Amino acid sequence: MIALVDKSMEMKNLVRFNHYFSNINELLHEDLHQYTCIFINGLNKGKPMKLSYEILEKLWNFVEHGGILYGELINCDDFPSSRLFGFKQNFSVTHCRLEKLVISRDNSLCKKGQLLEWHGPFLTGFTFDTERLLNIGHFRETHCTEEEGKYPGIVVKNHGKGRTIFSTFSFLGNDHNWMLRPNWLWNQVMKWLQMEYHLPLKSKQLVIQPSKENNLEKTIEKGMNWFLTSGILPKEDGSLGIYENVHSIRSDISKDFRPDCHAHTALLFYLYGKYTNEPTWIERSQNLLNYLFEAGYQDTDPDSATYGFWKWFQSPKEKPDQLFSDDNSWVALVLLYLYRKTGNTEYKERGLLTAYALLHTQNKNGLRPECIREKELLDHGTAYFRNSTMSSMNPHFEAIVHSTFIQAYLVSKDDTFLQTAYQGTLTLLDNKRDLKFMYSKTAGYSRFLLSLAQVYAVTKDETILKELHEVIDYLAKNQHESGGIEERDNPDPDRYGTEDTGVFRMNGEGIADQLYTNNFLLMNAWEAWKATCDPTVKKFYEKLVRFLSSIQITSPKLEFNGGWMRSFHLESGEYFGNNGDTGWGAYVIESGWTNAIILSGLILREIDQSLLD
Template identity: 50%
Template sequence: MSVAVFTAGPLQGPALPHKRVFALSELEAMELTGFQAVFLIGSPKLDEESSLTRETIHRLWQYVRQGGVLYAEMIQAFDFAGSRLFGWKQDFPKTRRTMEKLRVTEAGGPAGSLLEWDGAMAYGFPIHAEVLLEHGVFKETHKAERAHGERVYPALLARSLGEGTSVYSAFSLFGSTEPAAFRPNGVWKDVLKTLSERTGVSFGEPEPVIRPSGGTDPDEAVKACMSWFLDSGILPERDGSAGIYENVHSVTARLMADRRPDCHAHTALFFYLYGKALGEKAWEEAAHGLLQSLFEGGYQDMEPDSATYGFFKWYDFPEEKPDQIFTDDNAWAAFVLLYLYRQTGREEYLVRGLAVTEAMLATQRPDGLRANMLLGDVLRKEGRESAVPLDASWNPHFESIAHAAFVQAYRVTGEQVYLDTAVKGTITLVENADKLAFMYSRTSGLGRFLLPLSYLSSHDSTGTIGEGLRKVTEELFSRQHASGAIEEADNPDPERFGQEDAGVYLYNGEGIADQLYTNNFLLMNAWEAWKATGDSAYKVKYEELREFLCRIQIASGDARFNGGWMRAFDLNRWEYFGNNGDTGWGPYCMESGWTQAMIGTGLLLGLLDESVFE
């Protein structure tokens, strides 16, 4: 006997076997006795309610009592008749999931395990039913004993009724609009297996839309990465003239049309190296198109008399001059512009790149450090000198790329002040290791620190930087997983859950690798450490990390994901999964510059056997 599925919209969740599909509107006139199970899939849309007539509810009651299996999802259950049949009384109209997760109960499978989904949910309470899944705000990554500070609501319930079984889902499962969001896949399989065993009806399995490719060839990984840029929609025009979008959003999986200078710089660097590897000039022109879109878009203040002269806006800020001036965003723009000037000789890159480094130098503290963010209005009111006494960030996330940008300026101009500032700042960090501050993890900050440490170690006669390099390397690679990845460790603020700029794990040992802040930059930085020091140990670490990143590159039939990398990867489950506590750049974010372009750059530098400082 088959399964009759009555649905208000397309089925996009787990694949149901042996099904016949009908519109939900056909249910009232349909004879049900010939079906082993009846599935009712309500609309996942918040502005659409899916309800049943009293007569239909009575018919379904008899169908279940006589041995049928009824599964209902997002069917309105405010009334007594519907709620007593489904075993679930709805309190309020449905809403959209935000930070909530599903938790498996003792009856539902691997107890305490946390799951994610996409779409609608509704609040209610059970009536003579067994709760298999519950939803609430669970801060943990993999398992939770209870929710934190908020009520837990039933999400998946089952009740025996006569000879049959009624199952109700208070969230979008088969009607989910984003099937890629069912994570972790293995736990979902266990839950659906429990349902199948409970009802005697196959509930199918959620087929992962996103899979690690398993490849190990860096050349193929680079080509797939470029395909992601061309096919995902992240690049509005192939010649770069319309810039690059920032990311595929972690929660909505939508292309975010924000344009940021740092993402443009990263992507321009990748495009240039890609063209160099292929011997195709068109990619250098596409890199130029990306940068030109920033120049023409007024992202950089090029008014010589302005106190913010040289600095870039953080994003497409609606005023003429920059407001929030972050160190890392501006330093990356300078780093890439000056590198590309040395490679291409384009004079505009020199002028604009040095304008940034000169502005940074003028706002640098005497100890070689700087505030992580300056305010444009303050600089224009009080002058650049007002930035000098500001508190230092003490964070390698910001400081390291500033020092690397000064190295590029030194390589271009030969002016000792740039090298001296980089050396001074790096020594200050090394000598004050107890003051270092970190944003997401200690591992991410140390991975960033590696870039200037390795280059500057040979420019410090005191040996301080060399000793810092040894200590950072030792600590960083003590966190290396058997897969080659650096596992996230030492979260500076686990309680930051639910805000921007949070980690995708909470505590050490969760087995999460971060491709937005750690392994992405570390690939290039480990390569540069090998090129700067000649120590083959760095080359080995580079190769191990390269293999890991190639293996986890996404293979998917969905162009938004295929060929790219998401932020969080679960090293133990071997799938993309992580803590969802970062509301801005969460575990499934796909950042165009910081992740895709930087991993692609790290791969290409190895294939070309080149250094960005040569």
């Protein structure tokens, strides 16, 4: 697309083009000197546009006589085009992976070293006789870097009375505005280009707006509607299961199936059915779980080493292999809770089957490894794990097992479940210096709170109550004025560019995580309030409620509308965070782990119930 701006236009903070051309050759018959600016988006079917010598000659003349030429993703591998734009292309088009953009110099609106994200194609090459405004590189930092960047991003070259401005990446022609992050900083760049370089640009509007809602009824309704309109359910009644997420980078539905996501969502659908007195939602809950049963996710072979455990994703392998403690525990916890509410004996049988499989591989300290492989069970048997001292020491994995054992105790009355949960909790508390955290201490403590609350609710042990308050105090110290918990104490800030990393690196970055911290904390803080009846815990919870309700997404894009992304920047009030996690990054919307858990935490409040009731 080629756009031209008439000289009679006043420069305002918006784009108003007088003429558009879909064919670059139409410029050959146009008097370009009647225009002040020409914009050329060179990307065509994934390839940069090649300009003819006749077009380049005419554009060169336009610029030398005072015109402003903006080019984007134009093929610059020859001398005339590279000398016009001041950029020599050395390879064909590349697609953005973990690259970011860095601002190359201080100006009245931006600071050198500030980082921006985009998603799409870019050209690599080198510059001459130009000023670099943005560079492209691999930067681990979240907000600002001292590194210069490897490749040019936006460059400016003066010719006679005019200038060319060239973008090597998909910028003004980017159809996916939500991928230009952070929005506030991109708008500062827009103003910079307008004020210093006289490009008539308008601000980029957020496609992903926080709702700023404070009406829980509306928040819940909007969140439930996301499940029906986003495409996350292959079939609306839940009979074909539920997909895992809206992908962080691609922004499309990831069509993976995981039992834990099904369990989270089945819990939500049941709670919402009770909240609204609509049986359709309870039927959806049943359908999600029936899908898991019928598709063979659980090993129900008594002669199998993995008897009772679940595959953690839809796998063509016959038996479960990676037996993650948290994923298996969530399924068992929900099944046992729903049995207590519905009387469905299949929920009881399958839930206890998993609970006993966990119990039989739990060590004498009440702990376990974060993941057991099928081959380990085949080689060593369950006794090996019972007699071992190996454990993850990570509340992310251990706490949910203990909460599952509390549900199993309530259903089976087998005191071994209660004693193992109690012992495991005490072991963690007695060895707090040895606790391990995956993404942050705030995330780990948010998960720990559930087992502390529920073990205390059953045992009334004052030691556990004291430690519960210490966890709340730590989290409250990191509670932003908006109510969200700011991520803190990353155990491995240099872990970057793989699956399972944090969306912040260093303390003070102002990032709230809705995949591992605030989401689970909402439900877990509610359980802590129900267990303790402590008004300080209730106040802590209510602030978190207001925060999560206020950042629920409003968007014309149905995949986003009504959901919560993982990473929210507390100071700017928009979704933004470190992009180092390639699997579940800053902008993922998780069906179970995020949306279902948040909404469950809100509905439990509205119906004034605990998971132990």
